[in-house]
Amino acid sequence: MKLLRHGLPGTEKPALHDERGIVRDLSGVIADIDGATLSDEAVERLRRIDPATLPAVAPERVGPCVGRVGKFICVGLNYIDHARETGKEPPAEPILFMKATSAIVGPNDDIQISMMSLKTDWEVELGVVIGKRAKYLSKEHALAHVAGYCVVNDVSERAFQSERGGQWTKGKSHDTFGPIGPWLVTRDEVPDPQALQLWLDVDGVRRQTGTTANMIFDVAFLVSYISQFMTLEPGDLIATGTPPGVGMGIKPNPVFLKPGQSITLGIAGLGSQKQQTVEARN
Template identity: 85%
Template sequence: MKLLRYGQPGSEKPGLVDDRGTVRDLSGAISDLDGSALSDKAIERLRQIDPATLPAVTPDRVGPCVGRVGKFICVGLNYIDHARETGKEPPAEPILFMKATSAIVGPNDDIEIPRSSNKADWEVELGVVIGKRAKYVETSDALSHVAGYCVVNDVSERAFQSERGGQWTKGKSHDTFGPLGPWLVTRDEVTNPQALELWLDVDGVRQQTGATSNMIFDVAFLVSYISQFMTLEPGDVIATGTPPGVGMGIKPAPVFLKPGQTIALGISGLGCQKSRTVEARN
């Protein structure tokens, strides 16, 4: 299933996309698409509903595909070519950092360029949405704890990230730096999360092209690994790293975002995002 949330910020309703691409209202079945609705049993109940019996809607806005995210966990340098374009060696173990949940916005919402920013950058990533509590899980069982997958743009401010005390979270957490969606695609529709194509354009120019098959650490390993350090709860989101082609890696000189640009990105089977960059609001 393709599940989503639609409506104005703070008032989103749950929905699904039927086989014809029509959005159907799920608010009569669940209150929101959050951790409480992401267990295997809960998703199976939704699957038993005939979409034709649900009201068809025309959303004025698509919101982030997961509500009330508890943890937004990111994996750094998880593609060899991306690690090398940043001047770093591929890591021996996953690099983990947190992105503030206040950064989460819808897939087509504006992306703010922060005040004093001069190195805002883009990163298309596969998002993994947890559906079942995971603590000390084995790699062989890790994917059973996944509810589904989504597109993530791990927007970054490189100067804040690397030149302001070495705290990656500083450069990753500005408001609007975490577009999620458009859909949460349930696990059964993604038979192999390591066989997905990723892409990202800035102002119509292709900047990133990649494949999840090139991850250094695959999804199952990441879920298991992270669960050794913290308990993953339903509704938590893991951004699994970006392929090469980010602005900081462009030669001979890096290229960064400025207000008034368009960023489009997508992952095969998971949908596309399209955002405009704007000056930061108060």
Template identity: 75%
Template sequence: MKLLRIGPKGHEKPAILDAQGVARDLSGLVDDLAGDVLSDEGQRKLAALDLSTLPALPDDRIGPCVGHVGKFICVGLNYADHAKETGKAPPDEPILFMKATTAINGPNDDIEIPRTSQKADWEVELGVVIGKRAKYIAEAEALDHVAGYCLVNDVSERSFQSERGGQWTKGKSHDTFGPIGPWLVTRDEVADPQNLGLWLDVDGVRRQTGNTNTMIFGVAFLVSYISQFMTLEPGDIIATGTPPGVGMGIKPEPVFLREGQVITLGIDGLGSQRQTTIAAGA
């Protein structure tokens, strides 16, 4: 299934795509795409619906594909060639950091360039959405705790991230820095999360091309690993790292985002996003 949320910010309705690509309104049946709705049982109930009986939603703004996200967990330097372009050695264990949930944005919403920003950057990533509580789980069981997958742009401000002291979170958490969606694609429709092509363009120029098969740490390992340090709850999102081609890695001179640019990105089977960069508001 392809699940999505449609409507104005803060007032999105849960929806499901039918075979013709029409978004059908689920708001009469579930409050949101969150909590128990993401569980295996919740998904079975949605899969059993006769979608032709559900109202079609208008072609409106697509919001973030998951509601009420508790944790937005990110994995750093999870592609060896990306680590190389940043001048760092591939990690021996996953590097984890948090992205503020206030950064979560719709897939086609504008991205703000923060005030005093010098090095705003892009990162196409596979997002993993948790569907069942996970604590101290084995790698062999990890994918049973996954509701599905989504496209993430882990937008970053490199000077905030690396030159302002402390951890990476301050460079990752500006409002609008976490577009997710357009869809939450349930795990039964993703045959192998370790064989998905990723791409990203800026103003029509291809900047990133990669495949999840080159991850250092795969999805199952990451879910198991993270569950050793914190309990994962339904609706939590894990952004699994980015392939090479980020702005900070471009030679001979890095290239960073400025106002008025267009970013497009996608992952096989998970849809695409399109964002325009704008000046930060109040």
């Protein structure tokens, strides 16, 4: 299934995207698409519903595909070519950092360029949404704890991230720096998360092309690994790293985002996003 949330920010309603491309409202069945509705049992109950019995809606806005995300965990330098384009060696273990959940927005919402920004950058990534509590998992059991997958744009301010001291979080957490969706595609529709094509364009120019087959640490390993350090709860989101082609890696002159630009990105089978960059507002 392809699950989504639609409506104004803060008042989104749950829905599904049926096989005919029609959005069907789920608000008469569940309150939201969040940790409380992402268990295998809850997803199976939704799967048994005939979509034709649900009201069709024409969303004015598609919101983040998961509500009330508890943790937004990110993995850095998880593609060899991306690590090298940043001038770093591929890591021996996953690099983990947190992105503020207040950065989460819908897939087509504007991206606000911070008032102090010098180097705002793009990163298309596979998002992994947890459906079952996970702690000290083995790799063999890890994917059974995944509810589904989504597209993430891990927008990053490189000067904040790397030139202002401390950890990466300050460069990753500005409002609107976490578009997710359009859909949460349930696990059964993604038999191999290591066989997905990713892409991203800026102003119509292809900047990133990649495949999850080139991850250094695959999804099952990442879920298992992260569960050794923190308990993963239903509704938590993991962004698994980006392929090469980010702005900071363009040689000889890096390219960064400015207000007034268009970003389009997507992952095969998981949908696409389109954002406009605007000046930040209070």
